[in-house]
Amino acid sequence: MADRLSARETVALVTDDFTELPYPVGQSAEDGPLGWPGYGAARTRAAARTGEQESVICGTAHIEGTRAVLVAFEFGFLGGSLGERTGDRLEAAYAHARAHRLPVVPLVATGGSRMQEGMIALTQLQRVARESALTREAGLPQIAVLRDPTTGGGWATLGAGADVVLALPGAQVGFAGSRVRPADADPAAYTAEAQVAAGAADALVRPRELRETLGRWLRLLTRPATAPAPPPLPPVASDLPATGWDAVRRARSPERPRATAYLDTYFTHRVTLDGDRCGGTDPHGMLCGFGEHEGRTVAYAAQTGAATRPAGYRTAARLVRLADRLGIPVLTLVDTPGAANDAEAERQGAGAAIADLFGAVAAARTPVTTLVVGEGGSGGALALAAPGNTWATPDSYFSVIAPELAAAILKRHPREVEATADQLRIRPQDLVELGVIRGVVGSAGPGEGRPAD
Numbered sequence: 001m002a003d004r005l006s007a008r009e010t011v012a013l014v015t016d017d018f019t020e021l022p023y024p025v026g027q028s029a030e031d032g033p034l035g036w037p038g039y040g041a042a043r044t045r046a047a048a049r050t051g052e053q054e055s056v057i058c059g060t061a062h063i064e065g066t067r068a069v070l071v072a073f074e075f076g077f078l079g080g081s082l083g084e085r086t087g088d089r090l091e092a093a094y095a096h097a098r099a100h101r102l103p104v105v106p107l108v109a110t111g112g113s114r115m116q117e118g119m120i121a122l123t124q125l126q127r128v129a130r131e132s133a134l135t136r137e138a139g140l141p142q143i144a145v146l147r148d149p150t151t152g153g154g155w156a157t158l159g160a161g162a163d164v165v166l167a168l169p170g171a172q173v174g175f176a177g178s179r180v181r182p183a184d185a186d187p188a189a190y191t192a193e194a195q196v197a198a199g200a201a202d203a204l205v206r207p208r209e210l211r212e213t214l215g216r217w218l219r220l221l222t223r224p225a226t227a228p229a230p231p232p233l234p235p236v237a238s239d240l241p242a243t244g245w246d247a248v249r250r251a252r253s254p255e256r257p258r259a260t261a262y263l264d265t266y267f268t269h270r271v272t273l274d275g276d277r278c279g280g281t282d283p284h285g286m287l288c289g290f291g292e293h294e295g296r297t298v299a300y301a302a303q304t305g306a307a308t309r310p311a312g313y314r315t316a317a318r319l320v321r322l323a324d325r326l327g328i329p330v331l332t333l334v335d336t337p338g339a340a341n342d343a344e345a346e347r348q349g350a351g352a353a354i355a356d357l358f359g360a361v362a363a364a365r366t367p368v369t370t371l372v373v374g375e376g377g378s379g380g381a382l383a384l385a386a387p388g389n390t391w392a393t394p395d396s397y398f399s400v401i402a403p404e405l406a407a408a409i410l411k412r413h414p415r416e417v418e419a420t421a422d423q424l425r426i427r428p429q430d431l432v433e434l435g436v437i438r439g440v441v442g443s444a445g446p447g448e449g450r451p452a453d
Contacts, residue, residue, distance in 0.1 A: 004075055004109070004147070004148055005147070005207075006050065006074060006075075006076060007052065007056070007057050007072035007073060007074035007075075007107070007109075008057070008072070010072050010107050010109075010145075010147065011057070011059075011061070011070060011072050011107070013207055013210050013211060014061075014063050014070075014105075014107075014210055014211045014214055015061035015062060015063050015070070015211070017061055017062055018059050018060075018061040018070065019059050019060050019061065020057060020058065020059040021058050021059050021060065021069075021092065021093060021096055022092075023053075023054075023058070023088070023089050023092065024088040024089065024091075024092055031116075032083070032116050032117050032120075033084065033117055033118070033120045034116065034117060034118050034120075036116040036117075039116040039117075042078065042116070043078070046076070046077045046078050047077070049076060049077075050074050050076040050077045052074045052076075052077050054074075054077065054083075054085050054086055054089060055073060055074050055075075055077040055078055055079075055080045055081055055082070055083070055086050055110070056071060056072065056073050056074065056080075056086050056089050056090065057071075057072050057074065057089075058070070058071050058072075058089050058090070058092070058093035060096075060100075060102065063105070063211065063214050063215050063218055064211060064212065064214070064215020064216070064218070064219070065215065065219070066103070066215060066218035066219055066222055067102055068097075068102055068103045068104065068105050068218060069093050069094075069096060069097040069102050069103070069104045069105070070105050070107060071090060071093050071104065071105070071106045071107065071158070072107040073106075073107065073108055073109040073110050073147070073154070074109075075109040075110065075111070075147075075148075075149070078114060079110070079111035079112075080109050080110035080111060080154070081110060081111055081112060081113060081114040081115075081121070082110065082112070082113050082114060082121060082124045082125070082128075082153060082154060083113075083114040083116075083117045083120075083121050083124065084117060084120055084121065084124060086114075086124060087124035087127045087128065090124075090127070090128055090131060090158075091127055091128075091131055094131035094132070094134070094135050095131070097135060097140060098134065098135055098138050098140065101138075101140065102140065103140055103141045103142065103143065103218055103221065103222055104135055104140065104141075104142045104143075105142075105143050105144070105145065105214065105218075106142070106144045106145070106158040106159070106162065107145045107147060108144055108145065108146055108147060108150045108154050108155070108158050108159045109147035109148060109149065109150060110149075110150060110151065110152065110153075110154035110155075111149060111151055111152060111154075111177055112151055112152020112153050112154060112177060113125065113152060113153050122153070124153075125153040125156070125157050128153075128157045128158060129157050129161065132157065132158070132161050132162075136163070136325065139224075139325055139326055139327060141163050141164070141217075141218070141221040141222065141326060142161075142162040142163050142164075143162060143163065143164045143165075143166065143214065143217050143218065143221070144158060144159045144160075144161075144162035144164070144165050144166065145166050145167070145168070145205075145210065145214070146159055146165065146166070146167040146168065146171050146173050146192055146195070146201065147168055147171055148168065148170065148171035148172050149171065149172035149173070149177065149178075150167075150171060150172070150173045151172065151173070151174055151175065151176065151177040151178075151190075152175065152176075152177055155173060155174065155175055156175055159173070160200060160277070163221070163322055164202055164217055164221070164273065165195075165200070165201040165202050166201070166202060166203055166204075166205045166210075166213065166214070166217075167192035167195060167196060167201045167203070167204055167205070168192060168204070168205065168206070168207060168210075169192060169193070169204050169205075169206060170191070170192065170193075171191070171192040172190055172191060172192075173190065173191060173192045173194075173195045173201070174189070174190035174191075174195070176190065178190070192204060196274070196275070197281070198275070198279050198280070198281075199274065199275025199276045199277060199278065199279060199280050199281040199311060199315070200275060200277060200279070201275065202272065202273055202274045202275060203271075203272060203274065213271075216269065216271055217271055217290075219297075220271060220290040220291070220292065220297045221290065221297070221326055221328070222326075223296060223297045223328070224326060224327030224328060225296050225297065225327065225328065225329055226327070226329075226367070227329065227367070228329055228367035228368075228369050228389060229293065229298040229329040229330065229331040229367070229369045230369070231331070231369055231370075231371040231391040231441050232262045232265065232266040232331075232333075232371060232441075233265075233441060233442050234257060234262075234373075234393045234394070234395065234441065234442035235257050235261055235262075235265060236257070236442075237394075237442045237443060238394045238395060238442070238443065239394060239443060240394050240427065240428060240429050240440065240443050241394065241397075241427050241428070243418070243421070243422055243427075244397070244403070244418070244420075244421030244422040244423075244424060244425070244426050244427055244430075245403065245417070245418040245421040245422070246427075247396070247397040247421070247426055247427040247428070248375075248397055248402075248403060248421055248426070250394070250395045250396075251374045251375045251376075251395055251396050251397050252374075252375065253395070256374065256395045257373065257395070258304060258305055258335070258373075258374070259287055259302035259303065259304050259305070259333050259335060259373065260287070260304075262302070262333055262371070262373060263287065263291070263300060263302060263333075266291070266293055266298075266331075267291030267292055267293055267298070267300075268291070268292045268293070269291060269292055270289050270290065270291030270292070270300070271289050271290055271291070272287070272288070272289040273288045273289045273290070273315070273318070273319050273322070274288070274315065275311075275315060276310075276311045276312075276314030276315045276318060276353075277314075277318060278311070278314055279311075280309070280310065280311030280314070280348065281311050281315070282308065282309040282310075282311040282312030282315060284304060284306050285303065285304055285306045285307065285308040285309050285312040285336070285340075286301065286302070286303055286304070286308055286309075286311075286312030286313070286315055286316055287300070287301070287302045287304060288300065288301045288302075288315050288316055288318075288319040289319075290323075290328065297328050298328065298329055298330070298331050299319055299320075299322070299323035299328050299329070299330045299331070300319075300330070300331045300332070300333070301315075301316040301319050301320065301330070301331075301332045301333075301384060302331075302332065302333035302335070303333060303334055303335040303336040303381070303384065304335065304336075305335045305336065305337075305374055305375065306336065306337075307336060307337055307338060307339060307340040307341070307380070308336045308338075308339055308340060308380055309339075309340045309345060309348070309350075310340070310345055310348040310349050310350045310352075310353035310354075311348070311353075313339070313350075313353035313354050313356065313357045313383060314353045314356060314357075316332075316357050316360075316384060317353075317356045317357040317359075317360040320357070320360040320361055320364055320368070321360050321364075323364075323366055324360075324363075324364045324365055324366045327366055328366060329366055329367045329368070329369070330364065330366060330367070330368045330369070330386075331368075331369050331370075331371070332361075332368065332369070332370045332371075332384045332385065332386065333370075333371055333372075333373050333384075334370060334371070334372040334373065334374075334376050334381045334384050334385055334390075334396075334398075335372070335373050335374035335375055335376075335381075335396075336374075336375060336376075336377050336380055336381050337375050337377040337402065338377035338378050338379075338380040338381065338402070339354060339377075339378075339379070339380030354379060354380065354383045357383040357384065358382075358383045361383070361384070361385075361386065361387075362387070367389070368386035368389060369386055369389050369391070370384065370385045370386040370389065370390040370391065371390075371391050371392065371393065371441060372385070372390065372391070372392040372393065372396040372397075372398055372428075372437070373393050373395070373396055374395065374396055375396070375397065376392075376396060376397060376398030376399060376426075377399065377402060378399065378400060378401055378402075381398065382398075388438075389438065390436070390437045390438065391437055391438055391439055391440070391441050392428040392431060392437050392439075392440055392441070393428070393440065393441055393442050393443075394428060394440060394442060394443040396428060397426040397427060397428070398426060398431055398436065398437070399424050399426040400424065401424075403417050403418070403420045403421035403424060403426075404417050406420050406424060407420045428440045428443075
């Protein structure tokens with residue numbers, strides 16, 4: 001179990017200038033809307049013990065230079081539970097964020113809805129969900145921090161509903177709290193670590209690193225831009241491939257630069273968006289996040305050269321939609337032999353995941369730039385490509401199908417694979433001539449070009 005800091009101790013971890021917002025004055029019976037015997041006395045004891053009048057404190061603060069609205073739960077006040085007055089405070093905090101164009105940072109530690117207020121307490125989740133949705137529509141980021149514990153409706157709204165979800169190591173995180181889950185349930189499934197592994201949270205952050213990490217995220221997500229991201233340059237320039245099979249051979253070479261080499265050179269620093277929010281991650285096939293390039297924020301989704309799994313496509317679609325909502329340009333790097341096509345990938349909804357990414361890219365209003373850096377294997381690669389703004393390196397190819405598979409389908413002899421590669425016209429310079437890509441980056445040969453930074 002993680003150390004349980006109070007709401008104000010948690011706020012002090014991330015800022016030095018927290019200013020509390022004025023709270024709505026709630027009118028309710030001593031023992032609440034249900035007349036629950038002893039509820040008023042329990043609230044009085046909780047206030048005396050914690051020094052707070054409710055289970056959440058709300059205010060504004062600068063986190064590493066970026067002003068935000070902070071919402072911090074006090075678990076010591078009736079288990080950080082949500083009641084009607086909690087809902088009043090949360091609604092006012094989100095409204096303030098929208099009125100002043102500020103991001104929202106919920107610091108969550110809650111056991112769920114307050115039983116002593118019955119369904120009145122439970123319906124506060126609908127209020128919170130609406131406030132979160134309105135803030136999302138306003139183009140303002142929400143970055144949640146999961147403390148110990150984060151369970152019930154607080155996890156299912158303020159936590160899991162945020163754009164970015166960070167978690168403190170060792171925190172209990174799950175919809176079911178420890179007293180309501182099945183007796184034989186594996187406790188390891190209800191942890192921050194398990195939620196990150198399942199793609200429901202983006203990263204674990206140690207308390208001493210929380211201020212810096214939140215500050216970096218806030219800076220990156222609050223800098224919209226309208227100009228497209230320029231494609232990266234390859235680490236080493238090279239000549240264009242002579243034949244189609246030469247293009248395939250070079251793209252498959254283990255020595256050519258991979259996504260991380262491009263990202264490390266392109267960004268001064270970056271943060272990772274991980275998980276599809278549907279129970280999956282694809283850390284070996286798709287890298288997603290936000291970074292700083294020449295003083296401005298660029299979102300990225302990069303294939304790594306492996307077959308991309310459904311969770312990778314869903315994570316990329318999530319990234320594109322978030323960047324679009326925040327007005328941040330997107331860079332995608334294409335490098336895959338194709339979508340994973342094993343039985344498990346089909347069970348995980350490969351077709352639907354690819355369709356979702358196609359739709360996200362097609363609907364994006366923010367500019368998307370694509371660079372093909374290796375293999376461009378069929379629709380599994382094309383789903384990540386920007387229509388009208390795709391570029392390629394000399395060490396790449398893009399094909400409707402792999403040459404070997406094309407030859408097999410056409411019932412050609414294996415000796416004809418290389419000739420088939422030529423017929424498919426998959427070299428970068430062929431793609432320029434066909435109008436499939438705009439130009440080749442990192443070559444002095446025909447078709448070379450790159451937009452100005």
